[in-house]
Amino acid sequence: MTPPPYALRVDTDVTELREADHLLQDLAGGLGLPDDAFGCTHLVGDGDRRRVGLSLAAGSRAVVDAARTRLTARGHTVADGTWDEAGRAVLFPGAAALTGTLTVAELLDRSAIDRVRVLGAQGGPDPGARLVTREFVRPRWEHGELVLAAMPAAGGTLVPFEVPDPTPCCADH
Template sequence: MTPPPYALRIDTDVTKLREADRLLQDLAAELALPEDVFGCTHLVREAGRRRVALSLAGRSRAVADAVRARLTAQGHTVTDGTWDEPGRAVLFPGAAALTGTLTVAELLDRSAIDRVRVLGAPDGPGPEARLVTREFVRPRWEHHELVLAAMPAAGGTLVPFEDSDPTPCCADH
């Protein structure tokens, strides 16, 4: 999948991924964004300042213009384009349908995710492989594909690599 053509960069002072996730979800609800919008977090370090920036991208210039106007009015710094760092998708088409245990085929069919990569495995999982979503799925853009990193779990299942409640020593890396 090619990223949508109308993208906005939103600078923030947020330093934690969970805060950035919440901010994106709150913005999507407040602005009543359509379900085809992608909302991503980006770890940015510029001029010695480390933070989690946001991007919103969609297929409609009108939606992008409305979002830019609203966020600018709220005091956010908004510019056209995306951040250099690949995005970690929080909002993406089909995200709400990724709950419970799904096969890889169901996950790919229900969402904008293009593929699943299993850490430490040379090949991707088969379409019948079961993924326990833990209601927290955060794929990343990799070479114009939305890719979910997963890892083996109990009972021959897979789980998303990123956990909603990471161990403090590993959080926000």
């Protein structure tokens, strides 16, 4: 799947991915976006101002224009386009169906994800390989494809590389 042609970016003061995920979900929930819309996070660094920007994309200019109007009315800074071509998808077609344990083939069939890449492995995973979603699937755009990075886990399963509740660096100090 290629990224939708119409997009807008939302500037934020958010600095943590988890907080950006929640903000994106909250904003999108009030916009009435269609099921084929995408919502991504982007790491943005303008000099000393580092933050997580958001983008929304859809196949319809009318959808994006309506979102822009609503977001601007709520005081958000909005511009056309995305921050970059490598957004981390939080909202994407089929995301809600990616729960529990699925085969790689089921994951690809149920969602907009184009490919699963297993870290440290040559080639793609077996379509029958089981993937434990942990109800947290965050694929990234890579060269126009939506790709989920996964890693081997217990019992011969796979899990998404990004974990839902990461341990902060130096948490034990």
